[in-house]
Amino acid sequence: MADSGSCGRGDLARLAPVPALFPSQAQRARWDDSLTRTLLATRRRVSAGAVTPTLDLAAFRRELATCNFATPRSAEDLFAWVVAQLERGITHMTHPCYFGLFNPAPTYPAQAADRIVSAFNPQLATSTTSPAAVEIEAHTIRAVACRAGLPEGSAGHFTTGGAEANYTALICALTQAHSDFAKRGARAFAGDPVFYVSRESHLAWVKIAHQAGIGRDAVRMIGTDGTGRMDTTAMAEAIVTDRADGRVPAMVVATAGTTNAGMVDPLRECSAIASEAGAWFHVDAAWGGGLIASDALRSALDGLELADSITIDAHKWFATTMGCGMFLTRWPDLLTTAFRVSADYMPSNTAGVDPYVTSVQWSRRFLGLRLFMSLAVAGWPGHARHVERAVALAARLEGALRDRGWAIANRSPMAVVCAKPPPGSTEIRTLVGRVLASGAAWVSLAMFEQRPVVRACVTNGETGLDEIAGLVDALDGARH
Amino acid sequence: MADSGSCGRGDLARLAPVPALFPSQAQRARWDDSLTRTLLATRRRVSAGAVTPTLDLAAFRRELATCNFATPRSAEDLFAWVVAQLERGITHMTHPCYFGLFNPAPTYPAQAADRIVSAFNPQLATSTTSPAAVEIEAHTIRAVACRAGLPEGSAGHFTTGGAEANYTALICALTQAHSDFAKRGARAFAGDPVFYVSRESHLAWVKIAHQAGIGRDAVRMIGTDGTGRMDTTAMAEAIVTDRADGRVPAMVVATAGTTNAGMVDPLRECSAIASEAGAWFHVDAAWGGGLIASDALRSALDGLELADSITIDAHKWFATTMGCGMFLTRWPDLLTTAFRVSADYMPSNTAGVDPYVTSVQWSRRFLGLRLFMSLAVAGWPGHARHVERAVALAARLEGALRDRGWAIANRSPMAVVCAKPPPGSTEIRTLVGRVLASGAAWVSLAMFEQRPVVRACVTNGETGLDEIAGLVDALDGARH
Numbered sequence: 001m002a003d004s005g006s007c008g009r010g011d012l013a014r015l016a017p018v019p020a021l022f023p024s025q026a027q028r029a030r031w032d033d034s035l036t037r038t039l040l041a042t043r044r045r046v047s048a049g050a051v052t053p054t055l056d057l058a059a060f061r062r063e064l065a066t067c068n069f070a071t072p073r074s075a076e077d078l079f080a081w082v083v084a085q086l087e088r089g090i091t092h093m094t095h096p097c098y099f100g101l102f103n104p105a106p107t108y109p110a111q112a113a114d115r116i117v118s119a120f121n122p123q124l125a126t127s128t129t130s131p132a133a134v135e136i137e138a139h140t141i142r143a144v145a146c147r148a149g150l151p152e153g154s155a156g157h158f159t160t161g162g163a164e165a166n167y168t169a170l171i172c173a174l175t176q177a178h179s180d181f182a183k184r185g186a187r188a189f190a191g192d193p194v195f196y197v198s199r200e201s202h203l204a205w206v207k208i209a210h211q212a213g214i215g216r217d218a219v220r221m222i223g224t225d226g227t228g229r230m231d232t233t234a235m236a237e238a239i240v241t242d243r244a245d246g247r248v249p250a251m252v253v254a255t256a257g258t259t260n261a262g263m264v265d266p267l268r269e270c271s272a273i274a275s276e277a278g279a280w281f282h283v284d285a286a287w288g289g290g291l292i293a294s295d296a297l298r299s300a301l302d303g304l305e306l307a308d309s310i311t312i313d314a315h316k317w318f319a320t321t322m323g324c325g326m327f328l329t330r331w332p333d334l335l336t337t338a339f340r341v342s343a344d345y346m347p348s349n350t351a352g353v354d355p356y357v358t359s360v361q362w363s364r365r366f367l368g369l370r371l372f373m374s375l376a377v378a379g380w381p382g383h384a385r386h387v388e389r390a391v392a393l394a395a396r397l398e399g400a401l402r403d404r405g406w407a408i409a410n411r412s413p414m415a416v417v418c419a420k421p422p423p424g425s426t427e428i429r430t431l432v433g434r435v436l437a438s439g440a441a442w443v444s445l446a447m448f449e450q451r452p453v454v455r456a457c458v459t460n461g462e463t464g465l466d467e468i469a470g471l472v473d474a475l476d477g478a479r480h
Numbered sequence: 481m482a483d484s485g486s487c488g489r490g491d492l493a494r495l496a497p498v499p500a501l502f503p504s505q506a507q508r509a510r511w512d513d514s515l516t517r518t519l520l521a522t523r524r525r526v527s528a529g530a531v532t533p534t535l536d537l538a539a540f541r542r543e544l545a546t547c548n549f550a551t552p553r554s555a556e557d558l559f560a561w562v563v564a565q566l567e568r569g570i571t572h573m574t575h576p577c578y579f580g581l582f583n584p585a586p587t588y589p590a591q592a593a594d595r596i597v598s599a600f601n602p603q604l605a606t607s608t609t610s611p612a613a614v615e616i617e618a619h620t621i622r623a624v625a626c627r628a629g630l631p632e633g634s635a636g637h638f639t640t641g642g643a644e645a646n647y648t649a650l651i652c653a654l655t656q657a658h659s660d661f662a663k664r665g666a667r668a669f670a671g672d673p674v675f676y677v678s679r680e681s682h683l684a685w686v687k688i689a690h691q692a693g694i695g696r697d698a699v700r701m702i703g704t705d706g707t708g709r710m711d712t713t714a715m716a717e718a719i720v721t722d723r724a725d726g727r728v729p730a731m732v733v734a735t736a737g738t739t740n741a742g743m744v745d746p747l748r749e750c751s752a753i754a755s756e757a758g759a760w761f762h763v764d765a766a767w768g769g770g771l772i773a774s775d776a777l778r779s780a781l782d783g784l785e786l787a788d789s790i791t792i793d794a795h796k797w798f799a800t801t802m803g804c805g806m807f808l809t810r811w812p813d814l815l816t817t818a819f820r821v822s823a824d825y826m827p828s829n830t831a832g833v834d835p836y837v838t839s840v841q842w843s844r845r846f847l848g849l850r851l852f853m854s855l856a857v858a859g860w861p862g863h864a865r866h867v868e869r870a871v872a873l874a875a876r877l878e879g880a881l882r883d884r885g886w887a888i889a890n891r892s893p894m895a896v897v898c899a900k901p902p903p904g905s906t907e908i909r910t911l912v913g914r915v916l917a918s919g920a921a922w923v924s925l926a927m928f929e930q931r932p933v934v935r936a937c938v939t940n941g942e943t944g945l946d947e948i949a950g951l952v953d954a955l956d957g958a959r960h
Contacts, residue, residue, distance in 0.1 A: 213693015
């Protein structure tokens with residue numbers, strides 16, 4: 001196929017690295033330094049500018065359409081162009097007036113971890129390939145599982161987010177519920193397998209049921225008790241009815257920190273009902289799980305330690321960069337059953353250790369370093385302060401809104417406020433639209449117990465009293 | 481719950497940001513500069529050192545066990561410690577003597593993209609939240625789909641890797657195969673749904689079938705033709721038999737670039753058989769898809785353009801950092817059917833546009849910027865050179881090994897060589913073990929047509945003739 005002799009000059013040039021992709025060390029150093037300066041300057045401007053996007057989307061699309069990758073662009077120009085587009089083209093999670101869904105302003109240690117991971121680019125499928133990285137992830141997961149109250153020997157892994165972790169819980173529950181699910185799938189069950197969530201749970205469950213091959217009808221949406229928490233009596237009745245109708249209750253899901261209002265389902269009751277029904281008990285603490293860091297606040301999660309499995313997102317209240325969730329379970333052997341395979345070409349095959357045989361993904365990024373480095377640098381005490389200050393600031397927001405005649409709809413132990421303006425105000429959708437259009441703050445329209453509310457969540461670790469005061473002014477000023 | 485009046489001093493301190501997590505701009509600048517210097521120096525040392533891990537795992541575990549996150553650690557010390565552990569604790573994808581599975585040495589533009597994404601940390605669930613980022617991803621996906629030969633109007637999205645993309649294909653195939661799969665799952669089918677892959681396909685398919693609720697038995701492993709390619713006659717026969725037995729053939733998968741040997745299944749025949757059977761036709765081109773960049777080499781993928789859907793990993797031959805795959809399809813409406821949901825609390829709900837209603841994930845990292853920036857800076861021509869030089873280097877490796885009496889088992893159009901040492905050599909497992917133990921190069925033991933081979937793949941864009949010569953010496957020297 002080829003000669004192995006000496007090469008001509010053109011031939012050697014043909015074999016040289018592509019410099020735009022693999023620059024010299026000196027060039028890397030210049031670009032790295034330039035990026036450092038650009039990103040820091042942008043960060044300062046972002047904090048002082050609009051929270052919401054200001055770019056002309058149609059114009060941006062036209063500009064992008066000319067970028068057909070036929071001709072290489074200068075790297076410096078491209079880096080600057082990309083940063084400029086993002087500066088005006090996204091909602092800024094790093095802005096202290098972002099009071100939004102739980103996307104964080106990332107911690108510096110998490111950003112540093114991302115950079116280190118990009119530089120080494122380890123493959124985390126197997127322990128033999130990347131022993132140090134696999135150990136650091138496993139150590140971090142064990143520490144979080146322990147802090148969540150799960151027994152020694154509990155384990156788990158990092159996921160891309162809460163949706164993957166919740167999906168993993170369902171696969172574990174189904175694999176546990178019928179010994180033939182692994183081989184034969186949902187058709188192995190005598191009746192339709194179903195699971196229970198409250199109607200305030202995360203709607204990703206509907207996609208998850210579809211993806212897991214049990215169908216969207218398998219999601220049994222249970223009503224709430226008027227305070228945004230699962231009506232456990234209704235759930236117990238639904239289980240009885242489903243069983244009488246031939247269905248197979250496979251899992252009970254309690255939400256610890258609902259998306260709309262930060263409410264916590266009654267964890268102990270849910271656990272007891274699941275246990276009675278012989279069903280897997282999963283707690284979706286994607287956001288609320290951050291409270292485990294705080295000795296003062298963690299009692300809000302009482303009963304979490306009874307879970308068969310738990311979802312906690314590092315990229316929510318632990319404030320890592322996006323794409324970092326966790327699945328924790330007291331039954332690690334079940335992960336090996338659910339995700340086992342045997343591949344000749346893999347460097348090792350140590351069931352129970354290698355991430356590729358104990359989780360959904362195969363080739364994997366070293367996700368866990370972000371949380372490891374954040375925890376190492378700030379410790380549990382630093383993360384406790386991070387969640388406690390957010391809860392204290394949310395309490396300030398509640399107080400200030402009440403002083404202006406607003407009503408608070410929810411009573412969450414977390415840093416989220418669902419507020420209703422005084423009678424006579426404009427409708428809430430319009431009010432929220434005005435705040436967003438001003439660029440002064442990001443809040444959202446949400447539904448709490450089927451009524452619209454303004455939802456404001458303290459997610460950014462640099463939000464302070466000035467921003468709370470500014471938000472109150474913005475909200476109150478948008479009433480008319 | 482809280483007073484909104486003035487604060488005491490202790491109270492204000494309690495509300496201040498946690499400095500270890502959210503340092504000042506000046507502190508960030510110092511740490512960024514320090515990381516730049518540390519990572520560049522480490523990069524130089526890594527290239528000159530052992531490819532394989534050298535750390536004492538037991539000692540590392542003991543050290544890690546003392547890190548209980550009770551007491552914060554100095555950030556500088558921690559960053560240095562982490563980098564040092566990774567320097568000796570992983571197989572180095574960035575080492576030019578890494579001839580391994582398709583994990584790349586990442587391009588500089590991809591690393592820069594990761595850094596920019598970490599700084600802004602956009603949420604890519606919806607287009608309203610991050611319009612610029614969602615547009616950049618969609619533009620890049622369209623460009624890749626077009627280059628792969630899919631018709632105008634094709635779309636898709638970025639995934640964490642090939643496993644998620646392949647899983648997405650199966651969910652699309654099942655959703656297409658029965659109108660009630662979405663609601664009722666696998667139990668909606670009259671018989672067991674099944675799909676077809678060659679026995680040389682990626683074994684993640686077994687996990688995927690389990691996870692999709694159709695069970696591991698649904699994976700019909702078809703034999704190969706003696707050259708590592710799907711035996712299409714055997715597949716056509718299996719489909720007839722399965723249908724006669726009441727099963728439902730839902731998908732045909734062709735692999736374009738097998739993991740063991742870089743072989744390409746007969747794409748046109750597979751497409752015709754799938755079409756005849758009314759089954760979805762998916763091409764897993766996770767690695768081999770990189771060839772679309774090269775006008776000279778892309779003919780190896782002839783028939784790719786007939787696929788209903790395609791997997792291509794950006795984190796393989798496009799050399800982005802890990803955790804970046806792609807799912808491409810000519811039927812984007814089906815994605816909307818498979819992954820739709822409607823959530824009150826989401827900022828927008830534009831089916832067909834928002835990533836959270838057209839893909840597996842919900843909260844998402846801005847994955848696609850890495851490929852966008854690599855493509856923008858090097859263009860298709862730069863990526864063409866990147867794959868062409870790898871194929872040319874693999875040809876050199878083949879020639880040099882043949883000159884030393886080795887046999888080449890595979891005839892791949894890609895940059896992977898499956899080699900057998902001359903008669904009288906030590907067994908291949910031992911030979912590979914010796915090379916790895918030396919730290920001089922990373923190669924793997926693989927099975928080709930059920931016989932062991934040494935598998936060497938040119939994945940690193942900075943590998944050159946010197947490293948090829950070194951590998952030949954290392955392999956030949958390990959024979960006895």
